[in-house]
Amino acid sequence: MEIQELVGAVHHVAWLPWAVQYFFLIAISTTAFLLALPAFLLGREAALPRARLALMTAVTTGITAPIALLADLHQPGRFWEFFVYTNASSWMAWGAWFVPAYVGLLVLFAWAVHRPAFHACGQEDWRFAWIFRWLSLGGSANGFARPLGYAALFAAILVLSYTGAEVYVVKARPLWNTPFLPWQFVATGFVGALGVMLVLERVLSRDGGTEAQLNRRLALWLGVVAVLGAAWYGVALSGISPRHTEALASVAGFPVWHVLAIWGAGTVAITFLLALLAPRNSGWVTGLLAIHAAWMFRWTVFMGGQAVPKVGSGLYDALLPAGIAGLMGVIGTFGLWLFLVIAYTTFIPWSEAGVPTAGKTAAPSRPASQF
């Protein structure tokens, strides 16, 4: 039987590119935070160089993400209603509590980690010492960083869980309604976080050893992404899960999706090989490719997923418009993140961050004049 839809309705994408930005940034933030923990929570001194980059990545993307989320609301001025009329059956409602808790604990944890350096800067005789005295709240002890870190870890896991579940439970969209999706968000989050850390490492520290360590971890997570993708495809092809078969069938006949699949798989494969075979001299390329892969995955899931009609025929176009809800929004979000990175590296003695101690921490040796 042949069917031609002669008259039908086209639907707006209801979650705009802002949503892509939010899910991209919050996944990077939470996974980067997890990458910072071996040094800052478990006390592994050797992991400090990459943990500092991870914490910077987590804080800057963690602050940017909720702003993108707010922008995706069509009534952003009513955000307070999330906290007044919480619907316990909605993952989004829970997320409204989890995200501020995570960002707040993350910022507090970062402050606690940097407190000794703030204090040291405040003790020196220079123009802005008073700011650092104020920032350190008059002390250098940061033993409380560990409990804060564990609390932030719990909140990060909640955020990772809710972001995956929120999309996974939407049965109306077969491409989203797969238990693989939350794990794919986590794995591609690690890929994106390591990509950002690689780029920051190339810009800020240029330490070949750290670059190699990050590339090896990137290769590992790209492997996880590939395994998850292959498993999804295998389950869909096998027919053992009707929802996966339906998801594959909903897009398999469209050339644009063939291009997307080849592009995504190719990006993962090339980045994996580069990170594995040339871990010391490929940071810029692997970092940018990893960021691209993580972003593209979310664009495909959210914009591509919404381009599949639920009842109608064909595909809607999932183009990136030039306006504030499209390209300008994406650029603006990255601009805000870049501003936060510049502010972070300018005003925070990030490279002095050490393993938190229970007692008073020795002041870092770097003179304030270096700021």
Place this chain on the structure above:
Amino acid sequence: MEMNRRGFLGAVGRVSIGAAASVAGAGHAAEAAAGGHIPHWGMVVDLRKCIGCQACTVACIMENDVPEGAFRTHVSVYELVMDGQDPAMVMLPRLCNHCDNPPCVPVCPVEATFKAENGEVLVDASRCVGCAYCVQACPYDARFINHQTQTADKCTFCYQRTQAGLLPACVETCVGGARNFGDLTDPDSEVAKMLSENEVSVLRPEMHTNPNVYYIGLQDVLAGRVAGEAAFHPAVLTEPGLTGADAHGEGA
């Protein structure tokens, strides 16, 4: 000439009686509500009578001030070519199914969307934050973000009309009598009789939403996502609206 005039007057009479009966039907339900019985509104769409005139689409837009490019209801039109047969035009009026197990309600983070006493699924626009989670969750693509109010919007079964004892605008304007509305729990209602006397289907039964919109004469291939080709789709982010050669010609 005389025959024509007589025929015309006869037709006017039939239309008037039909309209009066429709309003009386809703009024009867309103009276039942006043007597303690709470109606459970539903719609039965007889596809054998739908001619795809889109009068319901226009009536809904006019009644509910639906913004340009969005629809609370519309009639999808398909051309079906079955093996060895001539092409057939098939109409499929679409609207919110006012499900008894609506997937849009539990996902709303602020409880702005809810199931009303008479079974309608409604949106409290004064509370809606415009997160569009309900738009994603609806398996019928029946919800949208109203860019005038920046809140979720959808068919209400013309709540403002049914509260006043009137029929929804799409039902009242339906030229062929394809759309029928009433109390599903009243065995004497027209819709209840249609359900008992005909074989009916619902859209996407695999979603287990328990819809309150039923179809007579619905072909299985149209009950879910229609695996066909779309004649025309404009860019979704910039040019929403009806698709297809006819609609495009009208500037949609």
